[in-house]
Amino acid sequence: MILVTGSDGQVGYALLKTLAPLGAVKGLTRADGDLANAEEVAALLDKYQPRCIVNAAAYTAVDQAESHPDTAQALNAQLPAQLATWAKENGALLVHYSTDYVYDGSGDQPWQEDAPTGPLSVYGKTKLAGDEAVLAAGIGAIIFRTSWVYGARGRNFMLTMLKLASERDQLSVVSDQWGTPTPAWMIAEVTAIALREKLGNAKALAGVYHLTCRGETTWCDFSRAIISGAGDLGVPLNMSADQVSPIPTAEYPAPAPRPLNSRLSVTRVEQALGLELPDWRYALQLTLRDWVEFRNN
Numbered sequence: 661m662i663l664v665t666g667s668d669g670q671v672g673y674a675l676l677k678t679l680a681p682l683g684a685v686k687g688l689t690r691a692d693g694d695l696a697n698a699e700e701v702a703a704l705l706d707k708y709q710p711r712c713i714v715n716a717a718a719y720t721a722v723d724q725a726e727s728h729p730d731t732a733q734a735l736n737a738q739l740p741a742q743l744a745t746w747a748k749e750n751g752a753l754l755v756h757y758s759t760d761y762v763y764d765g766s767g768d769q770p771w772q773e774d775a776p777t778g779p780l781s782v783y784g785k786t787k788l789a790g791d792e793a794v795l796a797a798g799i800g801a802i803i804f805r806t807s808w809v810y811g812a813r814g815r816n817f818m819l820t821m822l823k824l825a826s827e828r829d830q831l832s833v834v835s836d837q838w839g840t841p842t843p844a845w846m847i848a849e850v851t852a853i854a855l856r857e858k859l860g861n862a863k864a865l866a867g868v869y870h871l872t873c874r875g876e877t878t879w880c881d882f883s884r885a886i887i888s889g890a891g892d893l894g895v896p897l898n899m900s901a902d903q904v905s906p907i908p909t910a911e912y913p914a915p916a917p918r919p920l921n922s923r924l925s926v927t928r929v930e931q932a933l934g935l936e937l938p939d940w941r942y943a944l945q946l947t948l949r950d951w952v953e954f955r956n957n
């Protein structure tokens with residue numbers, strides 16, 4: 661049994677399908693229990709006895725985390741720590757996800773996996789604590805640090821932009837935060853490849869791996885690419901890409917500070933798996949097509 665936590669979320673939902681070839685998959689949603697409650701988590705692990713846990717549950721509301729640090733800590737730090745301890749005691753494999761927000765965003769070069777961390781927000785700090793707990797368990801877990809996750813369903817920047825562009829005739833979007841948009845399906849499909857290797861050899865792929873698309877952009881140019889890509893697919897919108905105005909971060913005040921440089925080097929995962937990850941623009945085209953399908957059904 662492969663247990664996927666957070667299976668109503670963007671990545672968790674995609675994993676239900678991509679992991680299916682590797683065995684029986686059980687997804688945990690809020691209906692199964694509160695993952696912020698350690699006793700409920702223990703009972704779920706006891707019930708399902710997974711040989712493999714893929715932890716896609718997290719507290720991902722970056723701004724709300726500033727005023728709800730205890731819930732963020734429970735989901736982002738204590739849950740992965742508990743899963744790692746259980747995996748160690750029961751000889752299970754663990755795959756966990758983390759974020760570009762563990763870095764401080766300085767400089768303009770892609771971060772390597774062994775670079776110093778320096779989270780700016782409660783979300784980033786609690787995610788880093790989760791990574792550290794998973795690594796400290798010494799069980800050869802895989803940690804995929806991804807960024808700017810989006811998809812045809814869930815809460816994400818692509819869907820926000822499509823909605824706003826159908827209602828407004830002008831948008832202002834920050835143009836000084838750099839990073840790489842990454843669809844949930846891409847993360848789920850690469851996870852399946854990695855997990856299959858791990859099922860063959862438990863020592864394979866241990867540690868931290870960045871897992872994003874290739875290339876880099878800003879939220880502003882990502883927004884423009886979403887709007888022009890949707891237009892190319894015949895989606896009726898109220899505005900065009902050139903009506904998206906670039907603004908500095910200072911003009912978009914928010915409770916949580918965001919890193920300016922979220923570029924992540926993906927060489928390590930590409931070499932480990934012997935593949936080349938897709939460029940973010942191509943991945944966006946495929947995801948927009950998913951969304952058009954999803955809307956029409």
Ligand SMILES: NC(=O)C1=CN([C@@H]2O[C@H](COP(=O)(O)OP(=O)(O)OC[C@H]3O[C@@H](n4cnc5c(N)ncnc54)[C@H](OP(=O)(O)O)[C@@H]3O)[C@@H](O)[C@H]2O)C=CC1
Pocket residue numbers: 665666667668669670671672689690693694695696697715716717718719720735757758759760787805806807808809810814815844
């Ligand atoms: N989204 C992003 O841009 C990025 C995400 N990541 C990381 O990737 C991973 C997957 O993220 P993503 O799929 O986008 O996240 P989502 O927020 O889409 O999914 C997380 C899931 O966890 C569930 N969850 C939260 N709290 C609880 C709880 N107390 N009990 C039970 N379930 C709970 C959520 O349910 P509910 O919706 O009801 O709260 C949701 O279904 C996470 O580790 C995240 O930190 C990394 C970089 C970027």
Ligand SMILES: Cc1cn([C@H]2C[C@H](O)[C@@H](COP(=O)(O)OP(=O)(O)O[C@H]3O[C@@H](C)C(=O)[C@@H](O)[C@H]3O)O2)c(=O)[nH]c1=O
Pocket residue numbers: 720721722759760761806807808809816817820831832833834837879912918
């Ligand atoms: C809606 C909107 C957002 N923005 C800015 C705010 C922010 O800096 C940026 C992206 O908005 P978001 O709310 O998606 O940002 P955010 O929630 O910080 O996204 C992050 O989520 C967590 C979970 C991660 O791990 C990160 O990788 C990253 O994806 O765009 C605008 O400038 N204009 C707008 O109209």
Ligand SMILES: [Mg+2]
Pocket residue numbers: 720721722
């Ligand atoms: Mg958000």
